[in-house]
Amino acid sequence: MSGNEPSKLPLDSWHRERGARMVEFAGYEMPIQYEGIIAEHNWTREHAGLFDVSHMGQLSFAGDRVAEALEGLLPGDFKNLKPGKSRYSVLLNDSGGIKDDLIVTNADQHFIAVVNGATKQADYKHFFRKLPSNVGVTMHQDQALLALQGPDAEAVMVECLGIKGAPDMGFMTAGLADWRGNWLWISRSGYTGEDGFEISVHVDKVKELAARLVSDKRVKPVGLGARDSLRLEAGLPLYGHDLDEETTPVMADLGFAISKRRREEGRFPGDERILGELKDGSIVKRVGFTLDGRQPVREGAKLLDGEGNVVGKITSGGFSPSLERPIAMGYLATHLSDEGTVVKAEQRGKLFDVTVAAMPFVPHRYKRQQGKK
Amino acid sequence: MSLYFTKEHEWIRVDGDVATVGISAHAQEQLGDIVFAETPEAGRTVAKGDDAAVVESVKAASDVYAPVSGEVVEGNEKLADDPALVNSDPEGEGWFFKIKLSDPSELEGLMDEAAYKDFVANL
Numbered sequence: 417m418s419g420n421e422p423s424k425l426p427l428d429s430w431h432r433e434r435g436a437r438m439v440e441f442a443g444y445e446m447p448i449q450y451e452g453i454i455a456e457h458n459w460t461r462e463h464a465g466l467f468d469v470s471h472m473g474q475l476s477f478a479g480d481r482v483a484e485a486l487e488g489l490l491p492g493d494f495k496n497l498k499p500g501k502s503r504y505s506v507l508l509n510d511s512g513g514i515k516d517d518l519i520v521t522n523a524d525q526h527f528i529a530v531v532n533g534a535t536k537q538a539d540y541k542h543f544f545r546k547l548p549s550n551v552g553v554t555m556h557q558d559q560a561l562l563a564l565q566g567p568d569a570e571a572v573m574v575e576c577l578g579i580k581g582a583p584d585m586g587f588m589t590a591g592l593a594d595w596r597g598n599w600l601w602i603s604r605s606g607y608t609g610e611d612g613f614e615i616s617v618h619v620d621k622v623k624e625l626a627a628r629l630v631s632d633k634r635v636k637p638v639g640l641g642a643r644d645s646l647r648l649e650a651g652l653p654l655y656g657h658d659l660d661e662e663t664t665p666v667m668a669d670l671g672f673a674i675s676k677r678r679r680e681e682g683r684f685p686g687d688e689r690i691l692g693e694l695k696d697g698s699i700v701k702r703v704g705f706t707l708d709g710r711q712p713v714r715e716g717a718k719l720l721d722g723e724g725n726v727v728g729k730i731t732s733g734g735f736s737p738s739l740e741r742p743i744a745m746g747y748l749a750t751h752l753s754d755e756g757t758v759v760k761a762e763q764r765g766k767l768f769d770v771t772v773a774a775m776p777f778v779p780h781r782y783k784r785q786q787g788k789k
Numbered sequence: 790m791s792l793y794f795t796k797e798h799e800w801i802r803v804d805g806d807v808a809t810v811g812i813s814a815h816a817q818e819q820l821g822d823i824v825f826a827e828t829p830e831a832g833r834t835v836a837k838g839d840d841a842a843v844v845e846s847v848k849a850a851s852d853v854y855a856p857v858s859g860e861v862v863e864g865n866e867k868l869a870d871d872p873a874l875v876n877s878d879p880e881g882e883g884w885f886f887k888i889k890l891s892d893p894s895e896l897e898g899l900m901d902e903a904a905y906k907d908f909v910a911n912l
Contacts, residue, residue: 452849454822641821641848710825710872712845737825737849764850 425470426560426778427626434630434637442533444471446640453641457737460608460646461778464566465638466629467606473536473558474616475543476596478526479551486527489546491665491684492520493675499524502588502603505673506665507531507539512686513661513667515542517653519605521590528590528601530561530614532655559601560622565612565646567781569633573602573613576632577625583612587782595625608643609650609780647737648743651704651775657715658702658731658745666693667747669702685704702755704775705744705761710735712742717763719748719770727752730761730770738778744770793803793896794905795856800880803896808857811884812844812875815909823875828864828885834862835888837895842885844875857895859888 420441425431431438436447447468450456459465476488483494492505502521506514516535521528531539536555543553547764550704555672564572573582579593579602590603606612629635644654653659653668664686665673672695678684682691707713712735733744744761752759757772792799798816802809817823825845835841835855842853842864864886866873875883890896900908 448848449821452822457847470828645847711843712825712850714850735845737847 424752425468426622427468427470429533430623430626431468431637436637436639439580439640441557441640442471444533448640449639450637453639453645454638454737455640456638457645458637459636460566460610460642461738462567462610463634463636464564464568464572464632465608465642466561466626466635467638467643468560468567468613468626469533470562470619470622471533472561473529473531473533473539474556474561474626475529475531475536475540476523476526476554476556477529477543477547477551477579478554479548482488482527482551483522484647485547485551486520487678487684489543489685491674491675491687491690494522494527494773496518496677497522499563500589500591502605503592503673504588504670506659506670507542507584508665508685508690509661510685512664512689514655514659514663515539515661517655517659517670519588519603523601530603534656539574556616558619560619561620562607562615562617562626562629563606563612564615564629564635565606565608565610565638567611569610569612570783572632572634576629576635585613585783587611587784600625600718604783607650607652608646609652609776609778609782611783627702639661642728645734645737648732648734648745649738649776649778650780651745653702653745653776654732662691663747664693666690667698667700667702678774697750699750700747701750702731702745703744703748704773704777705730705772706777707742707744707761707770710742711768713744713761713768713770717746717761717768719746720760720762720767721749721752722786727759736777743773743777748772791896792902793856793899794902794908795819795854795899796839796908797821797854797856799853801856801899802898803890806890806893807862808859808888808890810841810853810856810886810888811911813905814879817875818878820844820849820851822847823872825854826868826872826875826885828866828868829861831861831863833861835859837892844872844885848903853885855888856899857888857890857892859891861886862885862889
């Protein structure tokens with residue numbers, strides 16, 4: 417790797433041929449949009465969007481007592497995670513701050529984690545240093561990752577790719593499937609709030625797979641811009657914006673990522689602090705906001721109380737294409753975080769009224785149970 | 790009527806001593822879907838380089854600078870209800886404001902259409 421030149425995705429030329437505008441993100445040249453963020457956003461909510469998320473890190477962990485080893489770094493219950501099941505988790509630093517958020521899957525012989533693109537090298541080093549020597553960690557640079565998201569995703573998996581088992585998969589399950597003699601690793605997950613699948617495929621086959629998927633009339637390629645507006649509507653935090661090393665899972669309202677058994681036993685990084693916050697509450701909390709009018713408040717806007725004291729900050733803000741109004745998320749002093757509370761946001765010298773609102777802003781449509789919608 | 794462009798991607802169409810200002814087709818394409826635009830009220834005096842208007846796309850916020858000094862004679866009220874005009878007709882119906890020039894010599898430092906095309910091509 418040479419200097420700070422952005423790397424190219426395996427689908428780089430494929431994106432350009434389809435008119436994508438490319439921008440630098442997480443060290444890669446990434447497609448931010450094709451026909452436009454609003455159209456791509458709405459297409460995903462109504463049909464199926466194809467996202468190239470090959471910049472994300474695909475790690476695997478193998479060795480004796482691998483679940484126990486992972487529990488030394490993450491607060492999830494991996495000992496009781498059944499094969500084929502996935503769980504959202506957070507990689508913690510020694511003071512309980514979030515180094516990354518990730519999805520961990522029990523792949524039977526080993527565990528898999530999908531981590532953020534911007535943090536994958538640091539994550540890999542952290543795992544390599546901190547895991548016991550009997551557990552090996554591998555970064556799968558030869559695997560690309562596509563996400564097919566939206567209400568038509570299941571039908572496309574079956575009818576276009578011939579993955580007959582897709583309808584039997586529930587949210588946060590994963591497994592291998594055969595596509596024209598190639599192995600695909602498929603998870604029923606994503607980061608848009610829609611039902612959908614993430615498909616890990618060898619880089620040599622990803623062009624063929626992407627072309628096959630967009631040959632289906634229900635599928636269009638979708639860029640990073642719409643991925644961001646979709647995840648914001650779904651109330652999902654984005655690492656590096658809504659989550660960082662200063663933030664604990666309790667502050668980030670991700671208490672669900674700390675499994676019941678682990679709350680009782682502790683023994684994860686920063687356990688004392690995190691268990692204390694679970695018991696007594698944290699001083700700030702991640703919440704959602706709505707605004708009147710059409711002008712969004714953006715990341716970085718300060719939140720002020722009636723006396724002008726700083727009581728928080730916006731960490732993600734934009735215009736919701738589904739609701740046709742601005743929405744935001746950020747951190748607010750917990751005593752002000754009840755739904756309906758109005759505070760001021762200061763942006764470029766101007767004050768905006770923002771109202772604490774329930775998240776998700778747009779209901780999730782995950783397929784929670786096998787065989788049922 | 791003469792048409793000029795700035796390096797900040799505003800266009801200025803001058804008719805007598807009144808200039809109409811908007812953002813270029815290139816600029817709206819870079820911003821993507823415009824969801825909000827705020828234009829200045831008539832009577833406000835602006836100096837060349839001042840923030841005069843705001844334009845926001847789904848992803849990003851951007852200021853529109855006054856390319857010349859003068860008094861604002863009109864803001865485009867249509868943009869409040871239909872900010873997407875900036876996307877659909879950036880150098881026509883999607884104009885932002887009109888200024889009565891206080892110093893027409895300021896126009897001399899601006900690019901003409903051909904120079905702006907070259908400028909954009911080399912970005």
